[in-house]
Amino acid sequence: MGVNQNRKHRGYNFAFLDENTKREIRRKLLKAVAIPGYQVPFASPELPIARGWGTGGLQITMAIIGPGDVLKVIDQGCDGSVNAVNIRKLLVKTTGVATTFDTNAASIIQTRHRIPEEAMRQDQILVLQVPIPEPLRYVEASEAKTREMHGEMDYSRMWVYLYENIVQYGEITIGARYPSLVNRRYLIDPSPIPRWDVPKLNQAETLYLFGAGREKRIYAVPPHTLAEPLEFEDFRFRVEDFTGRSCIRCGATDTYMNEMYDSSSGRKLFVCSDSGYCDRRREQSVTQNLACAEPTGHPLGRVPPKAEALVAPIQERSRSYPTASKEAGALEQVVIEGKEAR
Amino acid sequence: MAATGEAVLDVRGLTRLYGAGCPDCLVLTGPDAGTNICPQCHAIVACNNISFDLEQGEILGIVGESGSGKSTLLRCICFDEEATAGECYFAAFGTGRDDAFSQTGQARRYIRNHLLGIVYQNPLMGIKPHFTAGGNVAEKLLTADVYNVSLIRQRAATLLQRTEVPLARMDDFPANFSGGMQQRVQIAKALANNPPVLLLDEVSTGLDVSVQARVLDLIKEIQRDLGIAMIVVSHDLGVIRLLADRTGVMQHGQVIEFGLTDQILEDPQHRYTQLLVHSML
Amino acid sequence: MGNVLSVRQLSKHFILHILGGKVIAGCEEIGFDLKQGEFLGLTGPSGAGKSTVLKCIYRTYLPTSGQMLYTGKDGRQIDLACAPEREMIRLRRREIGYVSQFLKVMPRVPAVDVLAGELRQKGWEMERARQRAREFLKIMDINQALWDAYPSTFSGGEQQRINLARTLITEPRLLLLDEPTASLDIVTRQIVIRVLKDSKAAGATMIGVFHDLDVMGRLVDRVFGIEAGRSSTQCSPPQVATDLTPVPGHYYDSASVECGAGASTDRRGSGRIASREDTL
Ligand SMILES: Nc1ncnc2c1ncn2[C@@H]1O[C@H](COP(=O)(O)OP(=O)(O)OP(=O)(O)O)[C@@H](O)[C@H]1O
Numbered sequence: 001m002g003v004n005q006n007r008k009h010r011g012y013n014f015a016f017l018d019e020n021t022k023r024e025i026r027r028k029l030l031k032a033v034a035i036p037g038y039q040v041p042f043a044s045p046e047l048p049i050a051r052g053w054g055t056g057g058l059q060i061t062m063a064i065i066g067p068g069d070v071l072k073v074i075d076q077g078c079d080g081s082v083n084a085v086n087i088r089k090l091l092v093k094t095t096g097v098a099t100t101f102d103t104n105a106a107s108i109i110q111t112r113h114r115i116p117e118e119a120m121r122q123d124q125i126l127v128l129q130v131p132i133p134e135p136l137r138y139v140e141a142s143e144a145k146t147r148e149m150h151g152e153m154d155y156s157r158m159w160v161y162l163y164e165n166i167v168q169y170g171e172i173t174i175g176a177r178y179p180s181l182v183n184r185r186y187l188i189d190p191s192p193i194p195r196w197d198v199p200k201l202n203q204a205e206t207l208y209l210f211g212a213g214r215e216k217r218i219y220a221v222p223p224h225t226l227a228e229p230l231e232f233e234d235f236r237f238r239v240e241d242f243t244g245r246s247c248i249r250c251g252a253t254d255t256y257m258n259e260m261y262d263s264s265s266g267r268k269l270f271v272c273s274d275s276g277y278c279d280r281r282r283e284q285s286v287t288q289n290l291a292c293a294e295p296t297g298h299p300l301g302r303v304p305p306k307a308e309a310l311v312a313p314i315q316e317r318s319r320s321y322p323t324a325s326k327e328a329g330a331l332e333q334v335v336i337e338g339k340e341a342r
Numbered sequence: 343m344a345a346t347g348e349a350v351l352d353v354r355g356l357t358r359l360y361g362a363g364c365p366d367c368l369v370l371t372g373p374d375a376g377t378n379i380c381p382q383c384h385a386i387v388a389c390n391n392i393s394f395d396l397e398q399g400e401i402l403g404i405v406g407e408s409g410s411g412k413s414t415l416l417r418c419i420c421f422d423e424e425a426t427a428g429e430c431y432f433a434a435f436g437t438g439r440d441d442a443f444s445q446t447g448q449a450r451r452y453i454r455n456h457l458l459g460i461v462y463q464n465p466l467m468g469i470k471p472h473f474t475a476g477g478n479v480a481e482k483l484l485t486a487d488v489y490n491v492s493l494i495r496q497r498a499a500t501l502l503q504r505t506e507v508p509l510a511r512m513d514d515f516p517a518n519f520s521g522g523m524q525q526r527v528q529i530a531k532a533l534a535n536n537p538p539v540l541l542l543d544e545v546s547t548g549l550d551v552s553v554q555a556r557v558l559d560l561i562k563e564i565q566r567d568l569g570i571a572m573i574v575v576s577h578d579l580g581v582i583r584l585l586a587d588r589t590g591v592m593q594h595g596q597v598i599e600f601g602l603t604d605q606i607l608e609d610p611q612h613r614y615t616q617l618l619v620h621s622m623l
Numbered sequence: 624m625g626n627v628l629s630v631r632q633l634s635k636h637f638i639l640h641i642l643g644g645k646v647i648a649g650c651e652e653i654g655f656d657l658k659q660g661e662f663l664g665l666t667g668p669s670g671a672g673k674s675t676v677l678k679c680i681y682r683t684y685l686p687t688s689g690q691m692l693y694t695g696k697d698g699r700q701i702d703l704a705c706a707p708e709r710e711m712i713r714l715r716r717r718e719i720g721y722v723s724q725f726l727k728v729m730p731r732v733p734a735v736d737v738l739a740g741e742l743r744q745k746g747w748e749m750e751r752a753r754q755r756a757r758e759f760l761k762i763m764d765i766n767q768a769l770w771d772a773y774p775s776t777f778s779g780g781e782q783q784r785i786n787l788a789r790t791l792i793t794e795p796r797l798l799l800l801d802e803p804t805a806s807l808d809i810v811t812r813q814i815v816i817r818v819l820k821d822s823k824a825a826g827a828t829m830i831g832v833f834h835d836l837d838v839m840g841r842l843v844d845r846v847f848g849i850e851a852g853r854s855s856t857q858c859s860p861p862q863v864a865t866d867l868t869p870v871p872g873h874y875y876d877s878a879s880v881e882c883g884a885g886a887s888t889d890r891r892g893s894g895r896i897a898s899r900e901d902t903l
């Protein structure tokens with residue numbers, strides 16, 4: 001069966017973009033893969049969604065997707081969030097490809113803010129939506145300067161930023177967007193994935209593609225490539241600590257979890273950020289225990305309703321320059337994030 | 343440590359023009375022409391065919407009137423400016439006979455980070471006021487691949503102490519420091535990685551007298567203890583007398599006289615040097 | 624023993640560009656030899672060129688012509704008139720010392736460290752250098768209370784002793800002294816004389832300019848007279864010591880007479896020489 005028959009909007013080219021535009025993006029992707037971590041400028045085309053809502057990831061996905069692909073789209077680990085749903089709908093309408101919530105079943109996963117919990121394979125591609133591709137933006141406002149710094153591999157100011165962090169807070173307080181050095185050469189912003197996900201980039205089986213639509217940059221971490229978070233000999237990179245916590249939906253203790261506050265009980269609750277993974281674990285326990293609702297594609301399965309609004313990823317402190325505040329150790333904070341990062 | 347006879351830095355024919363230049367720029371400018379601006383094409387010949395070398399542990403003084411090209415000379419050596427012509431060799435770079443001026447940006451950065459320390463006339467050119475004092479020293483160490491926070495802090499503390507920046511202010515921002523204190527942070531930073539070559543542009547200008555004395559002594563001490571070779575640019579002959587073994591005199595982009603410092607000061611040969619010395623004393 | 628220094632036809636002219644190229648003669652065709660361990664006194668009226676000769680040897684002045692053959696510790700012969708600057712720096716650090724009348728030191732450096740600094744320059748490590756510096760301050764009879772004070776605040780006599788000490792501490796082979804005892808009181812002068820005698824006993828070769836003929840008489844082996852830039856007389860010191868008394872306007876007159884040997888006949892005449900002994 002020709003997949004194209006599933007396409008509902010025939011007025012558009014396959015995957016919305018015209019072939020020349022896709023070719024341009026693919027050429028830039030090849031360059032990005034050839035120079036791991038290097039931010040390749042590209043002509044970010046207009047899309048029927050606003051810039052800042054995942055256009056960079058979408059453009060990459062549109063350029064690489066084929067009729068036989070199985071697509072998964074997640075936003076902060078969740079298949080069911082508005083942003084993920086919209087992107088998925090657009091892609092399905094213009095390609096007719098099959099979609100899934102199951103990481104293992106997907107061939108292309110477009111994501112914002114998370115890398116799935118399951119180990120990914122070499123026949124899969126992870127496309128990350130990137131709001132700010134420039135890791136040095138923390139320390140240098142000028143684009144010309146940051147390019148020169150990359151060109152000369154001059155990352156000392158980023159290091160000083162980390163040093164000052166330690167001096168002020170006793171440890172590195174960067175939560176998401178933890179700067180990582182790819183292939184011992186280029187520093188990248190791994191998009192706002194939590195530190196939890198950063199080690200997954202290193203020597204991976206999977207190709208990671210990063211797209212920043214508004215900033216018109218593409219970069220990549222190819223399989224089997226070093227991707228090392230910056231760390232000091234005496235202040236090592238650490239992932240978030242969830243010891244003693246377990247997911248209220250699936251009972252997992254080894255996943256990246258969102259924290260919620262149940263105002264009726266006054267308790268803090270934790271739930272897997274990766275909804276697909278959480279659902280699969282619940283499914284398994286259903287088949288074992290026969291006691292669970294159907295998968296929802298949403299991490300809020302059976303969360304008390306009042307806590308629902310409070311579900312948010314754990315965010316660790318502001319990403320901008322630290323202010324004079326010195327409450328060292330106050331690491332984890334529940335931040336209710338706005339609808340969308342810009 | 344005394345000079346050893348090995349040149350750590352060798353500069354050959356360094357020339358720097360501002361402006362397009364014409365074939366006659368270099369001959370139409372200089373002390374005889376009385377200007378560094380080419381009358382034909384109006385390019386500024388900031389440095390005109392300057393050659394010298396520097397041995398380990400040696401302090402070379404550069405004096406000259408305002409605009410004679412002293413700062414430009416230093417800025418070319420540390421790659422802040424691109425030399426228009428000439429070569430520059432660092433003993434510790436490559437084979438020692440690899441021209442630094444013709445290296446890639448990355449190699450130059452290596453040289454700058456590992457083999458050079460720079461102290462600018464304006465402290466804010468050498469330090470970042472919104473990094474802490476310690477962070478500024480740390481930056482230099484980090485560029486030289488020291489990635490250990492406690493080591494960095496130890497070294498920063500030692501250097502800041504040595505340059506008389508109160509330790510209590512190590513984690514404060516130089517933006518809130520006095521000019522003299524900023525200058526001392528800058529020196530501490532420049533020294534952080536024990537560079538074989540240190541470039542000092544009017545270090546003591548703008549410091550109050552007692553601090554100035556301490557800074558000069560510090561520089562001398564560094565030379566003795568660490569065998570660091572230095573180029574000291576100053577319009578203050580007193581500073582040059584105290585610090586420099588040999589001195590070059592610049593005028594209108596050219597070095598008009600080179601010699602032992604006391605000889606330059608007591609038996610100057612060139613007309614301009616005589617004027618300079620006699621108006622100073 | 625061979626000559627440590629042979630000065631041959633040394634001339635120094637100062638060309639003052641800022642005075643329209645005016646030429647001033649500093650010294651004119653000076654020549655003398657200096658044996659290892661010998662102490663030569665330079666005499667002559669003010670402006671005769673004594674300091675000029677010392678500064679030429681130290682290369683603070685660039686000689687206009689002539690040779691100054693110095694035989695180094697390693698036996699190598701170097702013409703100081705045209706030795707490269709680096710060679711001069713090396714010699715100054717290791718072999719040739721110069722003591723001027725005035726102290727020039729880093730401000731805010733304690734006396735001990737002024738002396739120690741000289742040894743540090745030769746590669747001594749700090750504590751050892753300081754130890755030796757203290758010994759030297761003691762030899763120089765500097766009040767212990769001053770050791771850690773800044774020499775710029777010292778009295779003239781104290782400064783002069785520091786000045787001498789900072790050169791002597793490096794034990795130079797060839798020592799050039801330009802009025803090291805000027806304006807010292809009798810007691811301090813004795814100390815300086817003692818110290819210089821010790822240096823001589825230790826083998827140092829020295830050239831000194833002394834206004835105080837008594838001091839010179841007690842120290843030098845030989846006197847070399849300069850007048851109007853030129854060599855004038857040579858004689859041995861005992862005579863100088865006993866018979867010379869400075870007479871204003873007739874500087875060293877008696878010396879020239881006493882010294883006899885080729886004494887000048889018309890020293891003041893044209894400002895030119897009287898006699899010269901090139902072959903010592
Ligand atoms: N970026 C520039 N563009 C044009 N001309 C410049 C530039 N930088 C320096 N110059 C010119 O080059 C010449 C040498 O300047 P430089 O700053 O090297 O002088 P300097 O000897 O350091 O003077 P000062 O003692 O005042 O610091 C001057 O004529 C100056 O005007």
Ligand SMILES: Nc1ncnc2c1ncn2[C@@H]1O[C@H](COP(=O)(O)OP(=O)(O)OP(=O)(O)O)[C@@H](O)[C@H]1O
Nearest residue numbers: 608609637647648649668669670671672673674675
């Ligand atoms: N740096 C100089 N520049 C110009 N002329 C000089 C310089 N040094 C010395 N002279 C001149 O050379 C001549 C000899 O001077 P010098 O200082 O050698 O005399 P001196 O014998 O040491 O006299 P004094 O006993 O007064 O110290 C003098 O005419 C002096 O003015």
Ligand SMILES: [Mg+2]
Nearest residue numbers: 412413414463
């Ligand atoms: Mg300048």
Ligand SMILES: [Mg+2]
Nearest residue numbers: 673674675801
């Ligand atoms: Mg004199």
Ligand SMILES: [Zn+2]
Nearest residue numbers: 247250272278
């Ligand atoms: Zn779960």
